[in-house]
Amino acid sequence: MDFEESLQLARSLPESLPPLTVDIDGTLTDDTRAVDPRVFPVLQSWPSTIVIATGKAMPYPVALCEFLGLETRVIAENGGVVVPGRERDAIFLADTEAIESLAAAYRERGHSLGWGSADLVNRWRATELAVSRESPLDPLADLADEYGLTVVDTGYAYHVHSASVDKGVGLSRMAAELGRETRDFAFVGDSPNDVPGFEVAGIAVTVDNAPDAVKSQADYSAPGAYGDGFLDAVEWLSERYR
Ligand SMILES: O=C(O)COP(=O)(O)O
Numbered sequence: 001m002d003f004e005e006s007l008q009l010a011r012s013l014p015e016s017l018p019p020l021t022v023d024i025d026g027t028l029t030d031d032t033r034a035v036d037p038r039v040f041p042v043l044q045s046w047p048s049t050i051v052i053a054t055g056k057a058m059p060y061p062v063a064l065c066e067f068l069g070l071e072t073r074v075i076a077e078n079g080g081v082v083v084p085g086r087e088r089d090a091i092f093l094a095d096t097e098a099i100e101s102l103a104a105a106y107r108e109r110g111h112s113l114g115w116g117s118a119d120l121v122n123r124w125r126a127t128e129l130a131v132s133r134e135s136p137l138d139p140l141a142d143l144a145d146e147y148g149l150t151v152v153d154t155g156y157a158y159h160v161h162s163a164s165v166d167k168g169v170g171l172s173r174m175a176a177e178l179g180r181e182t183r184d185f186a187f188v189g190d191s192p193n194d195v196p197g198f199e200v201a202g203i204a205v206t207v208d209n210a211p212d213a214v215k216s217q218a219d220y221s222a223p224g225a226y227g228d229g230f231l232d233a234v235e236w237l238s239e240r241y242r
């Protein structure tokens, strides 16, 4: 689908489409992690609520919403942070204490988080820690056990967060804040961190770059990978809800 065709798709979205929760990395991006511009008109024309649900820190999805002119509805840090609207307070569903202790202990054991000194990946995180997949997983997993935290490998980074949050928990809180049910939402994603979202959403769709274990949890696996897969997912949802 070229950009012109994505505009056509955006213009032909049925009004009956459900609220949409969509992941960023691997779902709205291409294989270089750049956001695929063909998804822009589709997101901007979506006839219902859009929620961006990501493992990234809050400023990234907030900026995506702002720059696209979407209402700021964001689940960040894999459910640790929920922003139900531009005028609404951010809700923090986990605290930083255990994460900070774990980060310090990981460094004390001689390991780096792997993002260089600026560490723009963690700089604005409030509830979880992201560690480069170039850094060793075993000591991270040991420390997570010790601190009672969960480690998720998204394929882009290791994310360590409270066992009490995930994208499903985030979506439950978001839905409650919006006066909706989680089953009202379609959820499109690509990675293990999306599966808890699939479990509470009404309909779950993966893109072709998703691992088989993730695809097997979805109602539909789009044939295309990355942004192509998201656009396929939108075509499929459009048929289903027309
Ligand atoms: O940054 C990651 O590791 C994953 O981010 P995503 O949840 O938007 O795919």
Ligand SMILES: [Mg+2]
Pocket (backbone or CB within 6 Å): 023, 024, 025, 026, 027, 154, 189, 190, 191
């Ligand atoms: Mg992803």
